[in-house]
Amino acid sequence: MIDGYAQIGKSEEAFATFLKMLDGGVEPTRVAMMAALHACADLSDLERGRFVHKLVIQKKLDFEVP
Structure with missing residues (x-):
């Protein structure tokens, strides 16, 4: 759902x-994190982008493509 909103330009949503x-205590997936970062970039919101980036580091998510 997050990715869908981001793809159609509804970045705030x-x-x-x-x-x-x-x-709600739901663990974010890589897709959710990338969609959230996409939304932050679309909004030119550095603070939110840093927040998501910090979560990526804390969760030790690997975004490298094999």
Whole structure:
């Protein structure tokens, strides 16, 4: 759902959904994290982007393509 919002330019909705997911205790997937970062970039929101980046580091998610 987050990715869908981000893909159609509804970045605020994408990020709000991402936050609701986190608040609900749901572990974010790589897809959710990438969609949230996409939304932050679309919004030119460095603070939110840093927040998501920090989560990526904390969760030790690997985004490298084999």
